[in-house]
Amino acid sequence: MLRLLSLFLPTVIPSWRFFKTVAPSPRIEYRLIEGESIGDWQEDRPRPTHLGLGQVLRRMLWNPDWNEQLYLVSCSERLIEAPSQHSVDEINLRVARTLPEGAQMLQFRLVFLSREGARLVKLVEYESTQVALASLQAVAA
Template sequence: MLRLISLFLPTVIPSWRFFNTVAPSPRIEFRLIEPGQSAAHAVGGWQEDRPRPQHLRLWQMLQRMLWNPQWNEQLYLFSCAERLIEAPSQHSIDEINQRVARLLPQGAQELQFRLVFLSREGVRVVKLVEYESRPVPLAQIQEGPI
C-alpha cells in the first residue's frame, strides 16, 4: 500500500525538480527604425514587448488561472528567446519577429528586437543585452504566415 501511495503522490503534488536550472528568462524589447536609416534614427527607443500589468484585481487573477492565451504565447516567446541564446536558429528569430510584429500597426518601418536579462547588483538593476537582431522590414514580416 505504501508503494502505491508513493507512486500516486508525485502525480498529485508536482515536483519542481524537472528544471535543469532556474534562471531569469530573457525579456524581449523592440524598436522601429525608419527605412534606409541607421539604428540611430529609430522612431522611438527600445520598448518591452507585452509588458506585464502593474496591478491585477483578484477577479482578473482568478480568470487568468483558467484562461490566458496571451500568457501562453508569451511563454512560447520566452522559449524561443532561450533557444536563441543557447543555439541560434532562424526559426526562433522568425517566430519572435512575427509575434512582435503582429501587435504593431502596419507601416514602412523596420523592426529590430533584442533580448535582455535583468539582474540585481545591490540596489541597482543592471540590464545585459545578450542578442540584438538585424532590422527587418515590418511589412515583410506582417505579410508572412504564422
C-alpha cells in the same frame, strides 16, 4: 496500491527539482525604424502593474496571451543557447503581430535583468538584424 500511489503523488505535489537550473529569463525588447528615424527600445508585452481578483481568477482558467508569452520565452532561451533561424523568425512574427502598421523596419533584442546591490543591471545578450515589418505582418495575418 502503493505503486499506484507512488505514481500519483508526484502529479499532486510538485518537485522543485523539475528544472535543472533556475536563472533569469530573457526579456524581449523591440524598436521600430522608419527611414533614418530609429525608435527607442520598448519592452514587448509588458506585464500589468496590477490585476484585480476577477482578472486573476479568469487568467487561472483562460490566458492564451500568457501561453504565447511563455512560448516566446522558450524561443528566446533557445536562441541564446543554440541560435537558430526558426527562433528568430518566431520572435519576429509574434512581435510584429502586436504592432500597428506604419513603421518600415523592426528589430528586437534579448536582455537579462539582474540585481547588483540596490540597482538593476540590464545585459543585452542578443540583437537581431532589421526586418521589414510589412512582410512580417503579411505572414502573421
